[in-house]
Amino acid sequence: MRDTTKASALLAAAEAAGVSLDVRELEVTSDASVRECVGAVVAEHGRLDAVVNNAGAAYIGTLENDDLADVRACVEVNFFGVIQVSHAAMPHLRASGGRLITISSVGGSVGQPFNEAYCAAKFAVEGFMQSLAPVAHTVGVRVGIIEPGAVTSEFVANAKVDVAAMVAEAGPYAPALTAYVQRTRARYEADAGHSQTSDDVATVVMDMLTSPDMPFRVQTSTWARDFVGLSLSDLDGSSVQGETRGWVSQ
Numbered sequence: 001m002r003d004t005t006k007a008s009a010l011l012a013a014a015e016a017a018g019v020s021l022d023v024r025e026l027e028v029t030s031d032a033s034v035r036e037c038v039g040a041v042v043a044e045h046g047r048l049d050a051v052v053n054n055a056g057a058a059y060i061g062t063l064e065n066d067d068l069a070d071v072r073a074c075v076e077v078n079f080f081g082v083i084q085v086s087h088a089a090m091p092h093l094r095a096s097g098g099r100l101i102t103i104s105s106v107g108g109s110v111g112q113p114f115n116e117a118y119c120a121a122k123f124a125v126e127g128f129m130q131s132l133a134p135v136a137h138t139v140g141v142r143v144g145i146i147e148p149g150a151v152t153s154e155f156v157a158n159a160k161v162d163v164a165a166m167v168a169e170a171g172p173y174a175p176a177l178t179a180y181v182q183r184t185r186a187r188y189e190a191d192a193g194h195s196q197t198s199d200d201v202a203t204v205v206m207d208m209l210t211s212p213d214m215p216f217r218v219q220t221s222t223w224a225r226d227f228v229g230l231s232l233s234d235l236d237g238s239s240v241q242g243e244t245r246g247w248v249s250q
Contacts, residue, residue: 028081
């Protein structure tokens with residue numbers, strides 16, 4: 001955790017479930033923090049069997065209106081943070097024949113309006129890990145990615161997005177942003193079977209950690225599989241564009 005003073009609820013839940021947790025400070029954008037955490041875990045426990053890259057940060061915006069420092073910060077967490085942790089862990093995973101799993105997103109396969117920086121980072125993660133996987137396999141490390149859709153967690157709330165202020169400052173993009181926000185709110189309110197709980201996704205993570213035939217890519221729901229499949233089979237891009245243009249039209 002970045003802030004271990006927030007661990008009380010997690011530790012209480014673990015105790016109630018009869019599970020022992022070792023909570024450590026880890027800031028994925030700090031090389032020193034990453035190496036200190038990974039090194040201390042290996043020193044104390046003697047080995048490292050698996051890493052799940054799950055740190056992430058939402059970011060809403062569009063190119064012309066974005067502060068590039070904010071775009072870089074988004075990519076720093078969602079892409080370079082993953083690479084930094086994976087780099088530090090890889091020698092230990094090689095020693096144990098372990099697994100390197102990264103929580104990506106359906107946004108790592110389907111580019112989505114006003115999520116340009118976030119989707120770019122997730123696309124980058126998927127390209128990196130897809131390229132790494134066959135190389136890592138030669139030294140006994142299994143690499144995989146998990147693609148959730150919408151999850152009922154604190155992820156969106158932590159983005160601290162002031163929608164009214166964004167629309168007011170969006171200039172010529174205000175109509176498109178308004179349409180996108182209205183569609184997103186309506187979808188979440190109706191649910192339509194899209195949203196999952198954190199427990200739902202955790203079950204998929206556990207399956208990937210323990211499956212003898214671990215796949216490289218797995219989606220966490222039927223909806224996520226269908227949505228990602230739209231992009232993976234879309235050779236000219238028309239299917240995705242036909243879908244997402246409707247998100248920003250009034």
